[in-house]
Amino acid sequence: MGSRWKGKGAEVKALADPISEIVSQLQSSLISSNSKGLLSGTGVLLKADAELTDLLNRACFGRPRVTSEKNEQWFQLSTEEAFYLQHSLKCIKIVDHNDTELNGDKLWKHMTSSRENFPILFKAFSHLRSKNWVVRSGSQYGVDFVAYRHHPALVHSEYAVLVLSAQDGNAHGRLKVWSDFHCTLRLCGSVAKTLLILDIEEQQSCATSPSCLDNYVVEERTITRWSPEQGREKNVKSDPRVK
Amino acid sequence: MGSRWKGKGAEVKALADPISEIVSQLQSSLISSNSKGLLSGTGVLLKADAELTDLLNRACFGRPRVTSEKNEQWFQLSTEEAFYLQHSLKCIKIVDHNDTELNGDKLWKHMTSSRENFPILFKAFSHLRSKNWVVRSGSQYGVDFVAYRHHPALVHSEYAVLVLSAQDGNAHGRLKVWSDFHCTLRLCGSVAKTLLILDIEEQQSCATSPSCLDNYVVEERTITRWSPEQGREKNVKSDPRVK
Known part of the structure; x- marks a missing residue:
């Protein structure tokens, strides 16, 4: 089937801005901001400042959520996305509603118990x-x-x-x-x-x-x-x- | 969704020519011609004269097969179609390649053994x-x-x-x-x-x-x-x- 680019110039634009680099930047930014994902239902919520919002959108992680607070942007991550950032890229922590960090086997148990x-x-x-x-x-x-x-x-x-x-x-x-x-x-x-x-x-x-x-x-x-x-x-x- | 008729007049044409009547005519015609379906692979082959060909096509039973013989038309029936004509409408016999009739439990065994x-x-x-x-x-x-x-x-x-x-x-x-x-x-x-x-x-x-x-x-x-x-x-x- 091959790639179906959206309009002229899209392919050039994509080549100039590789996903690998965007994800690297996202990883650094999440580490330096000491980001924490909050377990919520079947997903994970992540607070993002302007820079992080831009990087999450460009790397296509999560979906922005509408909130009542100005200057505050939350992203809803799927369990796969959250676990990828925590386990594979090691750039976020994941906490429960008591702000207790879940990692290793404990987080794994949580992820596998629901699905x-x-x-x-x-x-x-x-x-x-x-x-x-x-x-x-x-x-x-x-x-x-x-x-x-x-x-x-x-x-x-x-x-x-x-x-x-x-x-x-x-x-x-x-x-x-x-x-x-x-x-x-x-x-x-x-x-x-x-x-x-x-x-x-x-x-x-x-x-x-x-x-x-x-x-x-x-x-x-x-x-x-x-x-x-x-x-x-x-x-x-x-x-x-x-x- | 509702019916999507093909072009103007199609609905009127259909109402004037109900499927129930076409199937009744097919049933009578098959009985009077003493039709026999021949087991063949996963389906059943049925020989049809001009009148039967017209009725099978209009009632939408089987698919006409191309044959080398002139003036001879064969229809390939699915197992469901053949069994419906034999068992439900009781208007055809089904025979194997030795021209031995299969009916009742014997035909049922044949139909269920393959699927x-x-x-x-x-x-x-x-x-x-x-x-x-x-x-x-x-x-x-x-x-x-x-x-x-x-x-x-x-x-x-x-x-x-x-x-x-x-x-x-x-x-x-x-x-x-x-x-x-x-x-x-x-x-x-x-x-x-x-x-x-x-x-x-x-x-x-x-x-x-x-x-x-x-x-x-x-x-x-x-x-x-x-x-x-x-x-x-x-x-x-x-x-x-x-x-």
Whole structure:
């Protein structure tokens, strides 16, 4: 399918301003401001000054929340985003409503207790983020994530991402029956995205500690429809042996 | 969503020529010609003369096959279509390649041995066909069937039909996870169809005989997105009490 840039100049703009650098700046800024994320429902709230607001928006982490207070901007991070900043980039702390810090196994327990499949979803999220893809929720398209080559203001999302895991039997997972398969491919086609399957192979169970994430193996597969016409030669000269 | 007729006059044409009557004529014609369907792979082949060809096309049963013989037209029926004509309308016989007739439990065994979920799919198919819906394969849209109010030449399909069954645990079935749900609804919306769920409750197992079909209960549910705007009043005059 390839990248679909939004308007002229978008690609040049994106190349001049790589996501990797924006995320680096965000990381430094969060560390120097000693940022704390506050557990709230299924997500994490993060207070941001003007500089942080700009960096979070440009790096595409979280969504700005409307608040009644002036000069105060809060961002709502998904659990994957918050855990990526805390665990992978080590640039925020996460606290509960008593301002008690949760880290290591305790935070892991919190994340996995609310969502059983958090380990494999987080592995997929961090796998793509570490390769500098911008990763957003895919619920609008009935997939787990969508992945952008750069900021969604500059480019349409390129991949619709489904995260599967063979180990858990995938009994309630996706693509177990042909009709689901057809449905997903047809939808991806109609919104001009490529279906990317991330198959997470768990070497050991992730019950108690996030350290197991290092042993997960991620297998990437893209799935596209094959059209018989694609393989056929175009502009073929008539065979001289055929009279 | 409602019916989307194809062009002006299509609705009038459909009303003047009800599907129920076309199917009745097909039934009589098949009985008087003593028609036999030939088991072939996963479907059934049926030879048709000019009158039968016209009726099969108008009732939307099977697909015409190209053959090398002139003046001979074959139709490829799906297993549901063939079993509906044999079992429900009792207007064809079904034979194997030795010209031996298969009926009752023997035919049932053949149908269910190749596809485990044939009983619930057939129950759904016959449920809709007996209400004079035209039922076709839904694989193009990633569902089990699509249902038309009349012939596809006159009207777009109105329902995308998924057949679920609670009894078999539906372990490998559809709509077990939210992402599948979102995917299906989004696709149905984009092709202007309403998602119709047929939940088949099996009162007893269908292992040996088609007679159990009579005890199946079909529960119908349509699923649509709810938009908050839908419930809001339009063109509201300003409340005189509000100054």
